[in-house]
Amino acid sequence: MQSQKTVLITGSASGIGYASAMQFAKYGWRCVLVDHQAEALQDMIEIMPQASEPHLKRVANLMVPDEIAALAVDMPYLDALINNAGMSDSTQLPLTAMTREQFEPLVRLNLDAPRLVFQALEKKLKPQGCVVNVASGAGLHAIPFRGAYSPTKAGVIAFTKALACDRPDLGVTALCPGFVRTEIVRRLIESGRLDAARAAGATPLGRIAEPIELAEALFFLCSAGARPLSGSIVSVDGAASVYGGSIQCASADYEVLPMDMETTIDVAGAAPDAMQNWMSLQTGNKGTGYQSVIDASVLNAPVGQHLNAVHEAAKRFAESHAENASLTLLLPRQSMDWRTCGDDAAARMFVATQACEWGSRGLRINSLEVHAHTLVSTVQPIARYMASAAAQFLTGQSWTLAA
Incomplete structure (x- = not known):
């Protein structure tokens, strides 16, 4: 027991x-x-x-x-x-x-x-x-x-x-x-020190979070599956921390789904001969619940072509998802070689930028960096949380696993 x-x-x-x-x-x-x-x-x-x-x-x-x-x-x-x-x-x-x-x-x-x-x-x-x-x-x-x-x-x-x-x-x-409808925020709004519409306008997802969304994040971070993130700063803020635009974000044009809604995960771009069986991240409940894609195609892209691979993965996802869905990209370890590090940094900023463009429709995009020796069993709890309905306020983030 x-x-x-x-x-x-x-x-x-x-x-x-x-x-x-x-x-x-x-x-x-x-x-x-x-x-x-x-x-x-x-x-x-x-x-x-x-x-x-x-x-x-x-x-x-x-x-x-x-x-x-x-x-x-x-x-x-x-x-x-x-x-x-x-x-x-x-x-x-x-x-x-x-x-x-x-x-x-x-x-x-x-x-x-x-x-x-x-x-x-x-x-x-x-x-x-x-x-x-x-x-x-x-x-x-x-x-x-x-x-x-x-x-x-x-x-x-x-x-x-x-x-x-x-x-x-x-x-x-x-x-x-980011902005959450807590008592502190409510008092700031009531006192006129915070404009709720402006707060939502600084958040690409176009809304303020509910406390339960942060509670879901805390529950995940206290689980054994989150241990590889130790030392990380986890922003669950509707992409507010990565937004650098000078105009107000569009208001949310989607319905927030129940946090405990079943999540369907499709795995795309996994090479059949890859060392890791990324297809095991897929769920069997196709066509039901909150729709998510975990895309491993960038892992197969040539060095120096990761930005292009991320772009193509996002375009494929956008062709089949109009709103309320999640794309999680598996990215190789970020290069420290001056010849290729710019491409890798650009790929991660693409994730943040795309999150800001998609936000008002409830479309989310995040990335998870995996190492050559990372086991699928290590990635699974983190990737499934990122992809799930419980993480609907999490977007534009690039997470790195502890070495």
């Missing part, structure tokens, strides 16, 4: 944390809910699907180091730790006009707390456990007049990469959401 899995989620009383706790509980995980809102945590416990062991609540102010340290007391062993708690700035002041008292809360909660939570619970993580730090697209691109929000989220990304290097026994990733 498989033992009970346990996840600790900070900031679990609302937004992405709330949706994630419900998601993990739905699949039988025991949840340790950490938040400063005691009443909200109790309300959650009463409605969550029950695991074989009772869910736990821990009321803590994560801006107080002593309260973080106290989390280790009577803490069960954890399969996964999700540092999700965070806050945005409400002053709208220039950085140089902020007092220390206005600046420091974001530093303590957004930047210091993930590190201190890990330090407090490090010995409670099971071998091969997972740590996911929720950063933000704001950690990749500066957002002015949001105080220390962008700097602190950039710090979370750096912490994630360093921890992954220092602890190769763990799976450590950072999730970078």
Whole structure:
């Protein structure tokens, strides 16, 4: 009998944390809910699907180091730790006009707390456990007049990469959401500090994500199948992080499908004599559910012709899919040879550019870099998540597996 899995989620009383706790509980995980809102945590416990062991609540102010340290007391062993708690700035002041008292809360909660939570619970993580730090697209691109929000989220990304290097026994990733309909975003919209239409217009998929879409990503990143992504920064943002256009993106002209909708995967371009049997990624439920293609044709293209091969794969996909579908390209390892590295970089930027052009129709494109020694069994969970209906807000991304 498989033992009970346990996840600790900070900031679990609302937004992405709330949706994630419900998601993990739905699949039988025991949840340790950490938040400063005691009443909200109790309300959650009463409605969550029950695991074989009772869910736990821990009321803590994560801006107080002593309260973080106290989390280790009577803490069960954890399969996964999700540092999700965070806050945005409400002053709208220039950085140089902020007092220390206005600046420091974001530093303590957004930047210091993930590190201190890990330090407090490090010995409670099971071998091969997972740590996911929720950063933000704001950690990749500066957002002015949001105080220390962008700097602190950039710090979370750096912490994630360093921890992954220092602890190769763990799976450590950072999730970078774009605009999500959380309580923070709702308050920004209500206060007039965020225009919902403009936010959607900065997102090639043409809409704002729902919390469940990020919960799906966190659930995947805490699975054994995501371990080859350790050290990665995973942007689930509707291609907002790769969009560089100067005009507003078109509004979504498609229906968002249920996250748990069955996914049909067709495999294209797999050479019959290839070392790896990429056809095993294909599903047998042809013609039903969410439609996806995993294309391996670029793996067979001559060196220096990967951009052309990606272009041809995208054209084939567009001929047979009008909306609400996904293309995942398997790409060979990026060249470091000056003769060919430009072609490989261009192929990856093609993926980002095509995602921006297709977004308003719900057509997605991502790539996954595989090495000569990569086993299909290693690629399968990642490729199937990328291709699935659960990942409908994931597009324009090029993921690299850990060597």
